[in-house]
Amino acid sequence: MRDSVVCRVLAAVALAFAAPAAARVADVQTAAPSPAQLPDDQAAMKAHVMFLASDALRGREAGTPEYRIAAEYVASRFFAAGLKPAGDKGGYLQSVPLLRYQPADHGDLVLTAKGGAPMPLVFGRDFVPGAVPGKPQFALDAPVVFVGQGIVAPKYKRNDYAGVDVRGKIVAFLGETPTSFQSEERAHFASPATRTTIAAEHGAVGAILIEPGSVSEAGWDRARMTWAYPDGTGHVAGVPLIATVSGAGASKLFAQARAPWEKIAPRADDPTAIFKAEQLPSVLTVALKTSSEPLESANVAGLLPGTDPTLSREVVVLSAHLDHLGVGPPVNGDSIYNGAEDNAVGIAALIEAAKRFRTSDMPTRRSILFLAVTAEEEGLIGSDYFARHPTMPAAKIVADVNFDMPILSYAFQDMTVFGANRSSLGPIVAQAVAALGVTMSPDPDPAEGFFVRSDHYRFVQQGIPSVFLWPGQAGPGKAAFENFLKHRYHQPSDDLSQPIDWAQGLRFVAANCAITRAIADAPDRPRWNKGDFFGLLYDGPGAK
Known part of the structure; x- marks a missing residue:
């Protein structure tokens, strides 16, 4: 145990037992x-x-x-x-290096269509940002590919990536999962971490979650946690989840697409819907700032x-x-x-x-x-x-x-x-x-x-x-x-x-x-x- 941890532990014990006697008695009673x-x-x-x-x-x-x-x-x-x-x-203790992290500001997401002027997405209306643990500055400039619900499940004859190449690109997916899947398997696919892992397996470099309605600003900058690598960066399952985008933001993402958002939106909340994957016309420029704080914790392990x-x-x-x-x-x-x-x-x-x-x-x-x-x-x-x-x-x-x-x-x-x-x-x-x-x-x-x-x-x-x-x-x-x-x-x-x-x-x-x-x-x-x-x-x- 490092000296700083010892001091904090002793201080915590001292404070706990310096509480008024009546309070301690009430706790025990x-x-x-x-x-x-x-x-x-x-x-x-x-x-x-x-x-x-x-x-x-x-x-x-x-x-x-x-x-x-x-x-x-x-x-x-x-x-x-x-x-x-x-x-x-x-x-008995296995040191677990933790990293607490959260968005440091609203971030910048800018769409640029071929031959068009840059179009910023508006924080709170079009999107709320994600965070990349251990990376104070995260920048990305890449095309966006819509991959439906972002699911690949051979058992269910399902491949939302069919017909597109997402290598070096950002994938955008909807959050619903098919109700026809077995419950535990559906829960597996419902996790954004599963979708971002699938994205990484297909060579993507980032991901966007589309919420068909509005996005909530409540808790957008909440602290999250992961474990840290020796270089101080945090473990991420798959590719970074760059942002959650609203229906209004999706309208901008899908501008001039073969299948515009207006056609997708009515089925976006339908878990049974299947969408054809498509590379969208615009390039997305991303700039995110993340604040991170390393923490010490431990697992406890004993062997018989x-x-x-x-x-x-x-x-x-x-x-x-x-x-x-x-x-x-x-x-x-x-x-x-x-x-x-x-x-x-x-x-x-x-x-x-x-x-x-x-x-x-x-x-x-x-x-x-x-x-x-x-x-x-x-x-x-x-x-x-x-x-x-x-x-x-x-x-x-x-x-x-x-x-x-x-x-x-x-x-x-x-x-x-x-x-x-x-x-x-x-x-x-x-x-x-x-x-x-x-x-x-x-x-x-x-x-x-x-x-x-x-x-x-x-x-x-x-x-x-x-x-x-x-x-x-x-x-x-x-x-x-x-x-x-x-x-x-x-x-x-x-x-x-x-x-x-x-x-x-x-x-x-x-x-x-x-x-x-x-x-x-x-x-x-x-x-x-x-x-x-x-x-x-x-x-x-x-x-x-």
Whole structure:
């Protein structure tokens, strides 16, 4: 730890515990029942959440001193559980270089048609600018090619780039995605990062997202985050997203095109529409300014070695995100977004799972890596960094089981396991949870695309079979889940004032330990189902 970080951490601790005694007592008193009323294992799980979701840690925002305190706490718990350090330089922490960035001004976008006068696009009416992390000045001068929704999906016989050459050019695409696609696959394509990645694969140098109506100036200059390369530039998925352009701006982009905007606009919001790609008549000159701030953060990694002479070289990852939203807009006078269920409970489950495996008289054949990641709330950044820069040989990581926001306010009767139907993990998970008297249920909200929205997905993108588990929505589960989303999700009320049934926390831990053990002891490593969309897309084992 660098001296500056040490000073900030010590200062944060001093400030937290210099708070008025009455305030500290009130914070602790929200955490009824008392330890005497809880069995030791439930009390241990609750104790982790009491610390991690306390006001003193101010919401554990990635890159803050309070997040660093949380990371050091998890490292200490990994040490107490007997895990071997699996971070950088012989320690538990893997340094994750973060970069916070945002547009520094409105930017300049100017269209020039052949033989015509330059035509500036108007900020707020025609466009709002993007930002390029780590590049204070970004300039581009290139033709624009309209590529419909910007999708290439051979499975669905879809290629929006057919008939055009976008090498060295800027692509413009609409944001809709086909409703005919399978829900998780549609969610994959709905991400602008997927479209900009496809653009890069076709040789484009920049991208524009077209919003058929107006563009909102609200939040145009909001701060974003990514991880940084050693040269200080930020990681970007694919090509830079230069701007979001409105219908008014699109009219200018499409001026004199074979298919003018007036013909495209009526179908622009139709997810079933297919458009013919076309190079537009004008050249776009782009000048963007971006302000960037480097930040320090860390993943926390501890390894429990396996016992099999051969299989112990392979690793099953158990992951959970440690960060939350920090301090934000006050709600009912409370501005600290504590993140108790999201995801202090997940981290507590990770720690308690480590303790169970370490003290078991049946060690696993494969090794298990317990991984607490940073900056999930900023876009799955810490898990992306680890998946691309693992602290062990990447080829030896055989699966990821992810804990994220398990709702523990009810006695769950089933478990929802995202990704179970895509690989050989599905039967393993079903058998493991059945042994505990729990059934496995399909995704109750497929339109939400949860499969691509948590840290396991960064392992999927490296071709690694992965699953993400939640207590299910059978019986009282649906009402409890909807109540949490409405009243507590990403709000200051996600704290210890809410009802949490710690006995359900232990059931959740037990289910995940059973799943992990089954994976770790299986004779063969997990494989994608033959022909699976994600397995093929990311060249995973067994998919071809």
